[in-house]
Amino acid sequence: MEKLIEKYYRPRLPHIWCPGCGNGIVTSSIIKAIDKLGLDQDKTVIVSGIGCSSRASGYLNFDTVHSLHGRALPVATGIKLADPELNVIVITGDGDGTAIGGNHFIHTARRNINLTVILFNNNIYGMTGGQYSPLTPTDSKATTAPYGTLERAFDIAELAKAAGATYVARGTAFHANMLVDVIAKGISHDGFSLIEAVTQCPIYFGRQNKKGDASTMLKTQRDHAVTVEAAKKLSPEQLEGKFKIGVLHQSEAPEYTKQYQGIIDRAQKGAK
Template sequence: MNMEEMIDKYFRPGRLPHIWCPGCGNGIVTGCIVKAVAKLDLPKDNVAVVSGIGCSSRASGYLDFNTVHSAHGRALPVATGVKLADPNLNVIVVTGDGDATAIGGNHLIHAARRNIDMTVVLYNNNIYGMTGGQYSPLTPEHSKAATAPYGTIERSFDIAELVKAAGATFVARATTFHAPMLADLIAQGIEHKGFSLIEAVTACPISFGRQNKMGGPADMIKWQRDHALPLAAFEKLSEEQKAGKFPIGVLYKAEGVKEYTEAYDELIAAAQGGK
């Protein structure tokens, strides 16, 4: 399927153009979600996309699935309700760095802990874009933001390590420069039975890049190319060489951990057998 056919099949007619700024990477990430669904040939009726609030969360409205644009930070609880109530649905959560790791941070660790089968695509643009460039928990330390005019003194999360520690069973990262890899990782996440999170590093030239003098959209994509390394290559680096670099690819995968809705079916069977 070429891109045009994919747009016709998976994007809602009449909903484009999207609201994202010129140079924004969110369209690339959203395209990768569609490529993953196309690769797996999932029936559209069986896909639910649940998003929160923010730039990236607007993606749900463009996609021709069962879609929820929920409240700020609340995509994961809503997605948990959808998935637990109807485990036949493939649930994809679209969220941003502020949405998922600040206001929704509690929901993120608990959804990971439950290992409920859903795939979170976390659009990480390092900033609150929609509100005009305030710092998020994924804004790198010392970066400038509308609410950090002197540079943020807060350390940022390593979101992959965070959800891994919380119990996620598939964790991956790619960038919009590595779009084919990103689409492939999302497809792997959907196929994985359990809680999966794919961090998609995406550029926000307007609200993040400009404040931090990172150049235009192309420069920010080159930045991704120059700072991301496949996990195996990253691990060979010394601690000094790792500074400023980050690994991409499948970062963690756990097998044999019981998935939540399957465990729930067993619970129901036990409760009904015991009556």
């Protein structure tokens, strides 16, 4: 059997990520999900923004776009609407996807266009050296918050759901097999899918906030993540300080590009 790395990665390794970074695990989870589903490699497009996670597009052997900071979703929307046969997967980060790209995020979710977004959440701007993002926990240290952050972090899964996303899931770099599973389900879902992938940044987030090395941060993911099923049996007190992983929300709604085909059919009938 052809190795995944030979089939799906371009011969451009080593990557630029720091030692201990979780982005490689998340990227390989995307590849395993694509492989599991047997997607046509020639009909699958990966679009990213700007930031550490967004560099992943350049390593993967598909048609790939490394777009502008925050703008992966509009570019992906254009690709998907122009050619709905393509599978369009978006790779973004917490800063790219929820700060500068926040408006695009909520509106793309609202439209329920069939894109699968994997948001690598490392709680920090890594590429620029450790500034706080909308997903940095309150009272964290960052190079732009030397006295601690004041702002509250988004719960990006709740935000996506409220904005109209029809599939919302969360996984972690530690629970890599489960991450493959929730990404595969997201790709299979006919509508806007968001998968928040919690990943560790030991260099720019961990070091400033005394979170330990990469393996310690992975163990923290293990110890604080609770599966959706297990969470049902726990009280709010027991869930304090924990976060849920698994499929958090799934619903049915008309998919945008299919609805648009209906517009074309109506317009062409009217024109004739």
